[in-house]
Amino acid sequence: MKSFGVATVSAIALVLPLGLVSPASAAVDEKRPAVVETRVIGHSVNGRAITAWRLGSPNSSKKVLLLGAMHGNERGAVKTLRALRDGRAIEGADIWVVPVVNPDGYAKNTRQNARKVDLNRNFSTGWKRAGGAVNSGRKAFSEPESRAIRRFADEIDPRYTISFHQPLNGIDIRETGNRAWAKRLAAQIRLPKRAFDCFSKCHGTYSMWFRKHHPQSAVITVEMTKNPSNKYLERIAPRAILRSFNATR
Ligand SMILES: [Zn+2]
Known part of the structure; x- marks a missing residue:
């Protein structure tokens, strides 16, 4: 420091x-010894900054990317990611955090972005046209928020990445790219292992895209419960995340 x-x-x-x-x-x-860098990685449809914090040891080869609030009304993980930022210094991993992927949706407490697009259906892998709550946009990567995440994930090429959601209460540990890590995270973060199918079949999600384009890395979608306690969000979950890849603070 x-x-x-x-x-x-x-x-x-x-x-x-x-x-x-x-x-x-x-x-x-x-006041925030864990933070070693802050960067704006893009802007939303309405011009809000999409911010990333770098926590931990920049020289660590264990690179991590954590994404919160891709759905703006799923706000629990934002508290978890802020708790990671605000605690003591972190060692044993190079952790990039994008606490709010969808700042316009977060401001209005909506799932979709300002153009009513579900960003977690706007990635290119398996993209298909869909409307309503899972409006996938006029084409893959039509939205500046999903493009910012693509650019950033490609740049830092994390070995581990977690996309946080609510309220389905579980972790899908199939096809994560690192089953040992997935099982460890599921146990630590106290969520049941289960299969998520996006109501029928997933299309255009961040996880699908990341898995295809970063096949050497691991990706997990974590679905917290609808109303986790502050103790869970600010103490249990941050500790679980760090422990899952043997980082300490
Ligand atoms: Zn979600």
């Missing part, structure tokens, strides 16, 4: 109302 600039940032923090200090370089944020 570099210590330069801490005094300056603290001085500014004293004279500005809370929330106006933007940690453009989180390396000087003494």
